[in-house]
Amino acid sequence: MNVARVVIGIVALSWASGALGDEGRVVSRTYGVMGTEARFTIYTGDEAKADRAFGAAYDEIRRIEVLMTDWERPGEPESDVVRINKAAGKKPVRVSPETVAVIEKSLEMSRRSEGAFDITYAVMRGLWKFDEEMDRTLPSAAEIARRRKLIDWRQVAVDKKANTVLLRKAGMRLGLGGIAKGYAVDRCAAVLRDAGFHDFMVQAGGDLYVSGRKGAANWMVGVRDPRGGAGAVIAKMAIENQAFSTAGDYERSFILDGRRYHHIIDPKTGYPATASRGVTILAPDAFVADGLDDAVFILGPEKGLKLVESYPGCAAVIVDRDNRVWTSRSLEGKLTRIAAPTDGI
Numbered sequence: 518m519n520v521a522r523v524v525i526g527i528v529a530l531s532w533a534s535g536a537l538g539d540e541g542r543v544v545s546r547t548y549g550v551m552g553t554e555a556r557f558t559i560y561t562g563d564e565a566k567a568d569r570a571f572g573a574a575y576d577e578i579r580r581i582e583v584l585m586t587d588w589e590r591p592g593e594p595e596s597d598v599v600r601i602n603k604a605a606g607k608k609p610v611r612v613s614p615e616t617v618a619v620i621e622k623s624l625e626m627s628r629r630s631e632g633a634f635d636i637t638y639a640v641m642r643g644l645w646k647f648d649e650e651m652d653r654t655l656p657s658a659a660e661i662a663r664r665r666k667l668i669d670w671r672q673v674a675v676d677k678k679a680n681t682v683l684l685r686k687a688g689m690r691l692g693l694g695g696i697a698k699g700y701a702v703d704r705c706a707a708v709l710r711d712a713g714f715h716d717f718m719v720q721a722g723g724d725l726y727v728s729g730r731k732g733a734a735n736w737m738v739g740v741r742d743p744r745g746g747a748g749a750v751i752a753k754m755a756i757e758n759q760a761f762s763t764a765g766d767y768e769r770s771f772i773l774d775g776r777r778y779h780h781i782i783d784p785k786t787g788y789p790a791t792a793s794r795g796v797t798i799l800a801p802d803a804f805v806a807d808g809l810d811d812a813v814f815i816l817g818p819e820k821g822l823k824l825v826e827s828y829p830g831c832a833a834v835i836v837d838r839d840n841r842v843w844t845s846r847s848l849e850g851k852l853t854r855i856a857a858p859t860d861g862i
Contacts (some may be wrong), residue, residue, distance in 0.1 A: 541561050541562045541731075541732055542560070542561070543559075543731055544558070544559050544561060544564050545558040545559075548575045548578075550578050550579055551581075551586075551698055553698070553721060553722035554722070555574075555575070555578050555705070555720065555721045556720045556721075557570075557575075557709070557717070557720075558718040558719075558720075559709065559717040560717065560729070560732060566713070567714070569712070570708065574708045574709055577705055578701045578704070578721065581701045583596060584596055584597055584613060584615065585597060585598055585616060585697045586599070587599060587642070587690070587692040587694070597610070597613055597682075598691060601682050601684060602691065604683070605687055605688060605690065606684065606685065606687025606688065607687070608683065609674070609679070609681035609682065610682055610683070611679065611680055611681050612680060612682055614680055617675060617682065619693060619697060620682055620691075621677070622696065623636045623670075623693065623695075623696050624673060624675065627670035629827065630812035630815075630824055632784055632785065633783075633813075633815040633816045634695065634696075634811055634812035634815075635668055635669075635670045636691045636693060637670055637672070637689055638782050639692030639694075640667045640668055640688065640689060640690045641661075641782050642690065642692065644664060645780070645782065647778075647779065647780040648769065653771045653773060655778070661788065664787065665786070667686060667688050668784045668787070669689075672684060672685040673685075695808065695811045696804065696807050698722055698723075698724045698807055699760070699762060699803040699804045699806055699807025700804045700807070701721055701724075702719050702720070702721050702724045702725070702726050702760070702804075703726060703802050705721075705726075706728060709728070715728060716730055716732075717729065723763040723764065723765075724760070724761075724803045725738065725760065725761040726761075726802070727759055727760075727761070728757075728758055729758065736757065737756075738753065738756055738761055739751075739753040739754075739855075740752045740797045740834050740852075741767075741795065743766065743767050743795035743836050743858060744840075744858060744859040744861040745858070750855055751842065751855055751856050751857065751858050752853060752855055753852075754848075754851055754852045754853065756799070759800070759801065760799070760800045760801065761798065761800075761806065762803060762806035762807045762809070762810045763796065763810060764781055764793075764810035764813075765794065765795040765796070765814075766779040766781065766790075766795070770789075775862060777789075790815040792815065792816065792817030792818070792821075792837065792838055793813070793814045793815075793817060793821075793837055794836040794840065795814075795836040795858075796814040796821070796834070798810045798813065798825065798831060798832070798833050799832045800828065800831045800832075801829075801830045805828060806831070809825060809828065812824060813825060813835065817835075817837060817838075818837045821833065821835060822835070832844075832848050833845050834852065836858050840858050842854075842858065
């Protein structure tokens with residue numbers, strides 16, 4: 518079985534297209550969207566029908582991107598999130614019921630994680646530089662402290678009846694990058710089901726949903742070794758009708774003076790979180806998995822596993838700061854350990 522692709526920690530061990538029997542084959546398409554790659558894979562005997570479904574799934578994920586991005590894009594209408602941020606400290610903004618639902622789910626995750634997951638982290642945008650503008654320098658401690666005071670999920674006011682959202686303090690900013698891809702993966706899975714498919718995978722960055730099987734065989738996924746090469750895995754698992762989501766300190770990161778800095782910011786400090794190296798969440802849906810992975814990464818293994826176990830049907834594999842592996846009890850007998858994680862900064 519060949520490893521065909523790795524994206525932010527999930528290694529899908531069953532991507533490769535090709536004949537798998539008389540009734541079907543694995544067909545995949547990849548699209549650039551939401552600042553990452555979305556990959557749709559279907560086991561089918563009707564490639565033309567699959568192509569139409571892929572197009573519909575791409576249209577759906579692109580719709581969600583336009584609706585919920587916190588980036589302003591020339592030539593495109595302002596998203597709900599951009600409008601909320603521009604009105605911070607001024608007035609509530611009327612948005613789509615869909616955006617309200619995603620924000621409400623985010624705030625619930627914030628409450629249950631004691632603020633480890635916080636969509637108002639986005640006030641740090643542009644201060645820490647881990648995207649295309651990465652320059653491997655550190656922001657000033659004074660500016661980190663100033664902005665950190667504006668991170669507070671409790672200052673987000675949602676009115677479900679009016680479909681409005683208000684950031685109570687001027688200067689606040691929210692971003693749904695920590696949960697919207699999971700929501701989008703679930704929506705794309707619904708599109709593929711509505712098109713008549715049952716056996717498929719949907720992946721957007723580190724968020725993955727697996728439905729059904731590939732003929733007589735299970736889909737297989739692997740958990741990436743945080744300090745290993747791009748295809749290195751520490752464990753593998755056969756899954757069906759479940760979501761995986763991974764948060765790791767090895768993507769969008771740099772090392773300076775013997776310390777790794779990365780994009781997962783701890784809301785309580787304003788600095789990159791240090792409790793974990795990699796976290797993989799197994800959940801019934803990608804929406805929950807996407808929110809949990811960052812929260813668990815920030816909380817660390819002991820508090821993180823308690824949080825995961827408070828969600829029905831969820832489990833976790835955690836590589837902590839000391840390179841130790843922690844695994845939910847519910848994965849015993851299901852997860853196959855392949856190797857110990859590689860050590861390193």
